[in-house]
Each structure stands twice: as structure tokens, then as C-alpha cells.
Amino acid sequence: xxxxxxxxxxxxxxxxxxxxxxxxxxxxxxxxxxxxxxxxxxxxxxxxxxxxxxxxxxxxxxxxxxxxxxxxxxxxxxxxxxxxxxxxxxxxxxxxxxxxxxxxxxxxxxxxxxxxxx
Numbered sequence: 001x002x003x004x005x006x007x008x009x010x011x012x013x014x015x016x017x018x019x020x021x022x023x024x025x026x027x028x029x030x031x032x033x034x035x036x037x038x039x040x041x042x043x044x045x046x047x048x049x050x051x052x053x054x055x056x057x058x059x060x061x062x063x064x065x066x067x068x069x070x071x072x073x074x075x076x077x078x079x080x081x082x083x084x085x086x087x088x089x090x091x092x093x094x095x096x097x098x099x100x101x102x103x104x105x106x107x108x109x110x111x112x113x114x115x116x117x118x
Contacts, residue, residue, distance in 0.1 A: 005034065008034060008038070009038070009041070009043060012038050012043035012044060013043055016043060016044070016045060021044075021045065021046070021049060022044070022048075022049070023049045023050075023051055024038075024044075024048055024049065024050050024051065025050075025051045025053050026050055026051065026052050026053065026060075026070065027053050027056055027058075027059035027060060028059050028060050029060075029069070029070065029073065032050070032070055032073045032074065033073070035048055035050060035074075035075065035078075036073070036075050039075045046077075047075070047076075047077035047078050047079055048074075048075060048078050048079070049078075049079050049080070050074060050078055050079070050080040050081075051080070051081055051082070051083075052067065052070055052071075052080055052081070052082035052083075053082075053083065054066065054067060054082060054083065054084040054085075054088070054092070055084040055085040055086050055088055056085060062084040062085070062086060062087075062088035062092070063088070064091065067082060067092070
């Protein structure tokens with residue numbers, strides 16, 4: 001899969017035309033910078049919905065300092081959820097709010113936290 005910046009902009013525009021609010025998966029800080037650009041360019045209506053995907057090979061490491069750094073880069077009002085694979089699953093669930101949920105991804109549990117950014 002190749003998602004160039006141009007492709008992402010075209011996809012965001014098409015989803016906007018269809019009235020669909022995308023869930024944007026973020027695996028590292030560069031992805032989050034792109035989310036900010038899409039919001040500034042008016043290609044995402046309202047606050048974006050961001051899924052922070054941690055602990056995935058070659059993505060953001062599953063530590064809470066990295067998570068905190070990513071959260072502070074969200075556009076104002078963004079709604080985000082997060083998960084980590086591996087040994088940091090439960091600490092990620094404990095980190096959050098009362099919006100925790102558990103789901104399965106393949107055969108291992110995955111925990112998410114949903115919050116709104118100030």
C-alpha cells in the first residue's frame with residue numbers, strides 16, 4: 001500500500017464529499033503532523049478522530065512518554081483512542097479515562113482509550 005501525501009489529500013477530500021468522518025490511524029509523529037495539515041487545509045470536518053497505534057514494528061514505541069508526546073501534538077478538540085500491542089496493553093488501558101474498552105485483534109486482546117484533546 002502506498003499512501004503519498006497527495007493520495008491522502010484526495011482520499012480525505014472524497015470522504016468529505018461523501019459525508020464520512022474518517023478514523024485516522026497514526027503510527028508515528030509524522031502521521032500526526034499530516035493530520036494537523038489535513039485539518040488546517042479544511043479536508044477534515046470538525047475535530048478529527050485519531051487512533052494512536054503503538055508498539056507496532058517501526059512505529060511509535062509502546063512507552064507512555066511517546067504516547068504523551070503524541071497526545072500533545074493533536075489538533076485542538078481532536079478525539080483520540082490508543083492501543084498498544086504486546087506487554088504494554090494493560091498499562092495503556094490503565095493510563096486512560098472511563099472510556100476504556102477491550103477488543104480482540106487477531107487472537108490477542110487490545111485495549112483502547114478514547115479521550116478528547118483540550
